[in-house]
Amino acid sequence: MPWVPARVTMGVVIGAPAAPPPSGTPPLVRRRSGRLVAGVAGGVADHLGVNVLWVRTAFVVIAAVNGVGVIAYGLLWIFVRQEATDVPRALGRTERQQALGLAALGIGAGLAAAALGNTVVGWIVGPLGVAAVGAAVVWREADESQRRRWTQGARSGVTGAAAGGRAALWRVLAGALFVATGIGVFLLGNLDLSQVQFGLLAVLATLLGVGVLTIPWWVRLMRELGEERRERIVEAERAEIAAHLHDSVLQTLALIQRQSDQPREVLRLARGQERELRHWLYGPTGYGRSGGASGDPVLDAGLADAITSAAAEVEDTYAIDVRPVVVGDRPLDDGLRALVLAAREAMVNAAKHAQVGEVSVYAEVEPEEVHVFVRDRGVGFRPDAVPDDRHGLADSVHGRMDRHGGAVRLRSTPGEGTEVHLTMPVDGRAAARPEQDEPEPQVRAQEEAKR
């Protein structure tokens, strides 16, 4: 279900009190506009909230010193998505010059490092550098084709490169040539080989080149597979809900048609169906909390659930409307179980005797006690002239509550209705038990201070 239950939210609030959720750190995506090569530096800068210039400098410095910068840039290029929407962002002339200057500086520094004998950098400024430039040209073309796909909404699959026209094709071919040359020269220059070995290596180099060149398409293929799977799961979930709802709704409609001459029965069916739907859509208490709040079945079987299902039972049995409102929640202990049973009896009582179609139930959890009010606007009665059966029920409510230290207050006016007010102190004995349903330390401290 699409939202986090209230209990969990409070935890979130403790963690990050000031920051409103939407304006956090933006996710890491590559810039699509205002970029020089692949938008990696810009994306990292947006993510970290710093100036692009610093990020570019950092990349160049790391690249010049030991070559890792180039590899890092390449990996980020492969694994970080392009941003999905075009944010208008102009790459100013000075910014472009700065960036190009930085790149030139980096190459210069790299050459110097290579001259000083750093082999890794030597490879990179040499033939492998040529291969890297070739790969960059091809990957950039892949980015462009993806961008076209997004903007035009075309779903041309993994072979989108052809869509860019002749110029794009030339760029891809040139890039491929660069990669091939770079790898070839690197192999020839560094190894002294016999003919057989050379043949094998040529095959390997070709495979490697093709692999490097097609990385963007592989990545895209993987992503599309992932997205498709996600869509399928969502679809399956929707189908399951639809099947469940249609089935039970149709059943209920059929029953209603058959029993249309019995208004009470129709009402009962309609309410039952409504409740079931609400339970599906909004969770047990109707505002999407509870149900899986803590992920712990012991804790989740709390007071709110218990009161709601007691109300549902009474509704089903007596064909009346019971509308529970629950504020707060607590794990059940013996006292609260007694409270729920007493509340249920009060509801049954109202359903049987009040001669109304609707009963209001309100439960509120306070730090030291839990209140439940069961109210009807029915016939009411004078407490001193109680009919016998009603008296008996009131006694059993009283008995239950008394045994656990609770209290019952009954208020009734003939003609205006009845309200039963049940109070149960939050039980100290429950806190002493070795289960997880201890009250929060602060609450317990208050209780102990009271004693």
Place this chain on the structure above:
Amino acid sequence: MSEPTDAPIRVFLVDDHGLFRSGVRAELDRHVPDVTVVGEAGSVDEAVAAIRHIRPDVVLLDVHMPDGGGAEVLRQLRPELPDVVFLALSVSDAAEDVIAVIRAGARGYVTKTISGRELADAVRRVRSGDAVFSPRLAGFVLDVFSDRPGAAPPGDPELDLLTRRERDVLRLLARGYAYKEIAGELFISVKTVETHVSSVLRKTQLSNRYELSRWASDRRLV
């Protein structure tokens, strides 16, 4: 009930279910002489255009509709028609939806299972400038404004905290009491009860309490 004039209250219905619209119209026309239905619409665009033209007193607004629902109608019309009062009407008790329309400017919220008589009462009440809370909405607002141990400290006490009296009134609303009964219970006048409820409505609309702003921002209302 405080009536501004003797003229019937002009009500406009917005709901994408034609069956429901005709049901409400029939019920109000038949049983409630001081309320007349002056128009109805089945979609957001239709509603916006017609309400601009007709300028009803009260709009009964369905929360769930295609193209943004009641909140979208409110967003488009609230600024230019401050005199038109909106009362949200929904089958859903889900806090997410209710809070979204309340924060978009609705003066109250009732469920669709409400009887014609109660609906007419709610219409009169919002018409005279008061707020209408269903018991569940009252319970929910109490929950949001309650101070649990460990919760974030309120930013603006004026908006982020309820007074004791407002809490009392909300509790009784959640217990199913009518305004008159609440007044009797707390030994205050009905007018005072109305003032408290309006003040709670204002806080619900403006407070920066995390849960309230979160639900509203999820619906892109803030």
